[in-house]
Amino acid sequence: MAMTLITTNTSSDAATSDFTTGIDSTYKLYIFKFIDINPATNDKNFTFQVNATDDPGGDYDVSAITSTVFESEHYEDDSIARVRYEPNDDQAQGTAFQILAEGMGNGGDESLAGEMYLFNPSNTTYVKHFYATTNAYRHPDSSRQTFAAGYINDTTAIDDIRFQMSSGNFDGTIKMYGVG
């Protein structure tokens, strides 16, 4: 066993990128790779949420998340360079889509790349941990590296995951790997 590519979702002006098969007890670790993510609408956030097995076909709106987000950012005009905690992007038992990158640019050459680790989503004893690192070309012409992490506060198995913008469609490729 090693690192196995399970699914590749290619989005072209799509509202969501859903993975509704392939997340099960086969692997202890799932890795999602984000490549060339470009929103249709400027200044929107790249996000994710999940469905548990007790909410099959659900609307990705009931799983409580407690999370942290911090970022490192530098503007092209050199006016801002900083590292900071981002309290507007975290959640405290919230059920919203978790922000992985905030304020993305939608220019023709602007995009995001990154990866997210989701640990043992099929476990039925513990909460489900995740962490993600992205780097985005943001709308004010800056490079921002974002570190989002947390847990889905549910002991029910997770078998669906959705990625989407906070509004509007997007282009991009998301690959899901199983490790183990």
Add this chain to the structure above:
Amino acid sequence: MGIPTLISTSTASDSSSIDITSGIDSTYDEYMFVFTDVNPVTDGAHFSFQVNADGQTGFNETVTSTYFKVYHVEDDTDANAGYDAGNDQAQGTAYQYLAASMGNGSDESGAGVLHLFNPSSTTYVKHFFSTAQYCHLSNYSINAFAAGYINTTSAIDEISFKMSSGNFDGVIQMYGIS
């Protein structure tokens, strides 16, 4: 990340430690330890690791390390990031914390990945870094980053994971990265 090859899977069930004493050699120049469903028996225990150099005894090599964390409590009253001087080491020989003050609730756990680079080198120190995500004993979500080097030029061929006190459950998978 290169292509990982699973070398071993170790499962702790109310165990005092997971010691991996084979499979760490010159085959790979990076080893990755994926830990999942780590749950301490003792509330507030620290999940940690140490190594043993080839031909030596005991998990007690010299470590200089850094540790910072990002935290957010479930009731939203506290959230920030910061260096944690209580969890680093300066030429210390203690077990290095990867996840400090873990919660032991029935649904609380920790997960993460530790990377250990070229442990068989006999020229350089051995670098590591870890990202852990876990439930703190006070209902925080903690994202912890531990990194450093094992300050020895002897080859490392054994690694041990344990809690600072008490037993634990969990699974640790060791991969070689090629």
